[in-house]
Amino acid sequence: MxxxxxxxxxxxxxxxxxxxxxxxxxxxxxxxxxxxxxxxxxxxxxxxxxxxxxxxxxxxxxxxxxxxxxxxxxxxxxxxxxxxxxxxxxxxxxxxxxxxxxxxxxxxxxxxxxxxxxxxxxxxxxxxxxxxxxxxxxxxxxxxxxxxxxxxxxxxxxxxxxxxxxxxxxxxxxxxxxxxxxxxxxxxxxxxxxxxxxxxxxxxxxxxxxxxxxxxxxxxxxxxxxxxxxxxxxxxxxxxxxxxxxxxxxxxxxxxxxxxxxxxxxxVKPYPGCRLAHSAVDAIIELRREYEFQADELDSVVIGLAGVAYDLTGAPEAQKRTPDNLVDAQFSMHFQAAIALQHGRIQWDDFSRLLRDEATAALMGKISVIRETDFGEDDWSKFRARVSIELQDGRQIVRQVDLPKGEFGNFLTNLELRAKFRSLVAPCIGQAGEIALYDLILNFENETVDDLFRRTMPAPDMLMAGED
The missing domain is CATH 1.10.4100.10 (2-methylcitrate dehydratase PrpD)
Structure with missing residues (x-):
């Protein structure tokens, strides 16, 4: 043994x-x-x-x-x-x-x-x-x-x-x-x-x-x-x-x-939500940037996912089109796709802001998610996604992404990493506090854990979860 x-x-x-x-x-x-x-x-x-x-x-x-x-x-x-x-x-x-x-x-x-x-x-x-x-x-x-x-x-x-x-x-x-x-x-x-x-x-x-x-x-x-x-x-x-x-x-x-x-x-994830949905989100953002369409120009969207990705984020479709809470939304391919189709990006604040949004709900109704069977069976097949978009002017555009952004071969840039940290931290401890915390971790081999936690403490005027 x-x-x-x-x-x-x-x-x-x-x-x-x-x-x-x-x-x-x-x-x-x-x-x-x-x-x-x-x-x-x-x-x-x-x-x-x-x-x-x-x-x-x-x-x-x-x-x-x-x-x-x-x-x-x-x-x-x-x-x-x-x-x-x-x-x-x-x-x-x-x-x-x-x-x-x-x-x-x-x-x-x-x-x-x-x-x-x-x-x-x-x-x-x-x-x-x-x-x-x-x-x-x-x-x-x-x-x-x-x-x-x-x-x-x-x-x-x-x-x-x-x-x-x-x-x-x-x-x-x-x-x-x-x-x-x-x-x-x-x-x-x-x-x-x-x-x-x-x-x-x-x-x-x-x-x-x-x-x-x-x-x-x-x-x-x-x-x-x-x-x-x-x-x-x-x-x-x-x-x-x-x-x-x-x-x-x-x-x-x-x-x-x-x-x-x-x-x-x-x-490192560029978007909140189930990682298995991210290749499809990447494809949508690329297509939106390249073809410059708006969400109200869409006729239909079909997203093909591999087995486990489909099981976790694509089915049952009626439930995935109507997420009831944050976790539902994070495991809904339809919801994440709808955000990307409308805004060309996904941020943490989008989830709470758009969960009950009527336009987002209507857009999810135009999105279908299917199980693809031709993505192969290698270790990376579960991350592959194919997005097919039909526009109201008759154009049909397709994009397949095999490796989602954030993986070793497609890692986030230093600017993207820095922007993610800033967007999460600055609203809680202020801009100066965010910079100080970032620098402390950058030099962490010469720092202490106590100092790390002191740097994360909230700004005096910041409300905590549940406070009025």
Missing amino acids: LEVTRELARFVSDLEFEDIPPEVIGRAKTLMHDFVGIGIRARHEADSTLAMMRATEILGADGGTCGVFGDSRWFSPAAAALMNGALGHSLDFDDTHAEASLHPSAVVIPAALAAAQLPGASGKDVITSIVAGYEVVCRLGQALGPDDHYERGYHPTATCGAFGAAVAASKVMGLSTEEIESALGIALSQASGTMQFIENGAWTMRYQVGNAAKNGLVAASFAREGFVGATHPIEGKYGFLNAYAPSPDAKEAVAAIGSVWETMNIA
């Missing part, structure tokens, strides 16, 4: 900041910028935030030593990890790893930051732990076979995320190889999360991701104190791979680890 758990634990234990290539360090900082910016905005505006914060207070989890994005208070480590993970996933604007089909930062960064505030770890320690978490969680997602995992109803970010979070927290805490193995064994008991939220747009999508970050922190903390976790939790007969997928490939979990950096394959 391939000793997957031992090999992953040894990699994490041995990893040093100086071992990580400069481009990987730079990408980790880019992903930190993106995730922290999303978390701040979600603390102020996400619809689930108020209930989550009130429940946390009732449970007595405030008054600790760990920070939460955009909040002026301090919380217990477990609560901070949970809330930061949930906040960072609340806008569905956080980064993705295509081949693993999950959101790495939403589980890795919150666990690393909470763990770092316990011993007061350095910025270098945190960056190293984040990269370690990325490398493990992405490889686990690939090893499962994400389509099979989805087919069973699991939410990969939440299930794989418990292990990525455990690794990140363990690295910050300085655990040995054996202790990291035990942390992974404890995480196995907590790997959970299903896609059932998609039926009614439930906030559990956000919660179970935050819960994975918290569970990873708990697993590392227990292991540090000598608590014994299951052996071979990844590759064992009843381990994660065999229990959670029908045909996993354990070799994928350790393939070229330490020489091929999966961190570089993590994509």
Whole structure:
């Protein structure tokens, strides 16, 4: 049996900041910028935030030593990890790893930051732990076979995320190889999360991701104190791979680890909403720019998606044409397409502004989404999209996009990344505060986590979620 758990634990234990290539360090900082910016905005505006914060207070989890994005208070480590993970996933604007089909930062960064505030770890320690978490969680997602995992109803970010979070927290805490193995064994008991939220747009999508970050922190903390976790939790007969997928490939979990950096394959989303809809959005924006048509000139729009993309964002069509809440809208190809057709872009503010908009609703009625069967069966086929638009003047225009913007081969420019961060953060902490926070993360190896959270605190006149 391939000793997957031992090999992953040894990699994490041995990893040093100086071992990580400069481009990987730079990408980790880019992903930190993106995730922290999303978390701040979600603390102020996400619809689930108020209930989550009130429940946390009732449970007595405030008054600790760990920070939460955009909040002026301090919380217990477990609560901070949970809330930061949930906040960072609340806008569905956080980064993705295509081949693993999950959101790495939403589980890795919150666990690393909470763990770092316990011993007061350095910025270098945190960056190293984040990269370690990325490398493990992405490889686990690939090893499962994400389509099979989805087919069973699991939410990969939440299930794989418990292990990525455990690794990140363990690295910050300085655990040995054996202790990291035990942390992974404890995480196995907590790997959970299903896609059932998609039926009614439930906030559990956000919660179970935050819960994975918290569970990873708990697993590392227990292991540090000598608590014994299951052996071979990844590759064992009843381990994660065999229990959670029908045909996993354990070799994928350790393939070229330490020489091929999966961190570089993590994509930054240019639009909020399900990543599998983004190639179609790219195609619409390109066509609109090229042919200069307006939404009122449209006769019909047909969007072809591959299997899993169609299942998540295209069907049932009656429901996708009438999203009832934010999560519904984020998983509606029709809604995202309607925004792009009207405005030639999609921004976070568009979702709440246009959810009940009559013109947007009418436009969704002109959009049909179909299942394409000729996109092939390679790892990238699920991202392909074909958009066919018929205009009222008789013109028919078609565009196929194979690789959505934000992926490694089509990454966002520095200007686009900077603009996304600014648009999320400046409304919450002001222009000067946004610049200071951006610069702090850019130089994070020489900074502290406490200073990071202080920089995210709201401007004095800024209202929080639920405040009048």
